[in-house]
Amino acid sequence: MNRPNMIVKEYMSDESIKGQLELGISRVPEKDRNYHLGGRSFYFFDFDDNIAFLTTPLVIFHRKTDEELFLSSGEWAACHAQIGRSGPHEEYEIRYDDKVGSFRYFRDHTESELNTLGRTRQIFVDDIQKALLLPDLQWKGPSWECFYHATFNHRPVSLITARGHSPKTIQDGIAEFVKKKVLPHEPNYLSLFPVNHFETRKKLGDSEIKLSTSMLKQKAIRASVEKAIETYGYSPHHRFGMSEDDPQNIQMIVEELVRLKNDYSEMSFFMIETHAGQFIKHEIFTSGLSSESAEHFAQMNLFDKAPRL
Secondary structure, three states: OOOOOOOOOOOOOHHHHHOOOOOOOOOOOOOOOOHHHOOOEEEEEOOEOOOEOOOOOEEEEEOOOOOEEEEOHHHHHHHHHHOOOOHHHOOEEOOOOOOOOOOHHHEOOOHHHHHHOOOOOOHHHHHHHHHOOOOHHHHEOOOHHHHHHHHHOOOEEEEEEOOEOOHHHHHHHHHHHHHOOOOOOOOEEEEEEEOOOHHHHHHOOOOOOOOOHHHHHHHHHHHHHHHHHHHHOOOOOOEEEEEEOOHHHHHHHHHHHHHHHHHOOOOEEEEEEOHHHOOEEEEEEOOEEOOOOOOOOOOOOOOOOOOOO
């Protein structure tokens, strides 16, 4: 898929500079843009490197020596398509065993396994707690302000992540933001899809574990749109935006959003591309992406129209 060239200029909002003084003391709740027309705005987020940066590592293995190499989620997004094929990780491989494999820190653990690891909570919850001990600029992702805006204004939110934790663990992790007062309250959850969680895979029709993460995210996005219509009713004025950083996932998500736009042509769909910490907003049309870019964009609303260059 050919995507238009984009120009992005760095922007730091006053909110991000001020740190955690962001609980909405001076903010006034806003209605959805199309609320007066019966429309709602639905916010879909990947978690890692979008809402927040965590230290949860992924692990790849040297084929001959079994040496383990730990990668950050950002490094993984940049290189996972080449692992075992070319480049600096040509001699490494991905292993899928949930207990000792590449994604072992992205899965829930039994109580005895947690005891062995010296933990009392699931790794996702612990890693959020650790992140919140750092300065805001070290843990806040490029879509944090959008996530905060959506939560503050009770917008319907869906979390669609490659993690394999249970939906409850994801909620427990998000609750840490509320406990530390960096979120005013729990999000208004529309759906939770940690797509590599086995029960979630089954819910998405992949009980035989054959689909890629990108394909599972496609299914989760469609399921979330259908849930939105089921819960809030059909309206041609509904608006949907998805934030994602992984280039391979972005391409597949755009393909699904184009299909959704063709199915629901009167509704609006947006792709928010956050690869490498950028923040690029595309509107989706029946023929593909718009050619608009985010320039000096406050990141408060996935659906504000970005200025033309």
